[in-house]
Amino acid sequence: MAISKKKNPEPTISAQPDLRGLSQADQEMYADARKCVDWFVDYLGDDGTFGEIRDERELAAPRNALVNAFRVLLAIETDEK
Template identity: 65%
Template sequence: MWPFSKKKTAAAVPPKAPTSHNPDAELAEMYAEAKNAVAWFNDYLGDDNIMGEIRDEKELAAPKSAFVNAFLIVLAMEESAEMRDALLETALLLSHFQPGIGGHPLRMLPVQSPEGVDPARLADLIHSHRGEHERFQAMMPTVFAEMKSMADQYQKSIDIAVSKWG
């Protein structure tokens, strides 16, 4: 089952076959599921700025493609231009989740914030961080290419919303 579903089905009770096909109800359910996925991603990020990091996509609660699809749906249905802008900014952060990174995010700098680190110690940290920094640099073209591809997809959803809501 989709990990963001609010519905829980009992294991012993098989789901009932639908008595009639209701496309409006199915669309409403799909939209609700997409909104739940977007909300999960927003909650996951919280105040954690992942700019300057590349994380493993296994940290996500569902496949990255499911999140991309959720953002596509929510962007297409959003009335507010300001909210679409915020959603787009968040949605593009999915490009910072890549396969094979491992449990520790790749960072541009060896610390999340250099504030409070003795400048002499920071130079030593940066030097010792060289291999991870090179791996980060090698992954960035992939992140940027995926971000551009996502932006192109998301723009189609935004165009749908603009044509519907203005």
């Protein structure tokens, strides 16, 4: 999934979770979810508007896909940040 605005996006969270217990498919799902969340964080950071309603047509993926990406990260990552 290539949805990052940056050529070489930097991870937004420094400590990656231990994915060794996950299947290859789950690891790939996590990687895709991480890319979606990183894109969304970049999108919010690139826009000077804070706390405003945004047009979901500007999103790189459907809104429910982004919501699911956040759910995947919340389920897998253990870092409270």
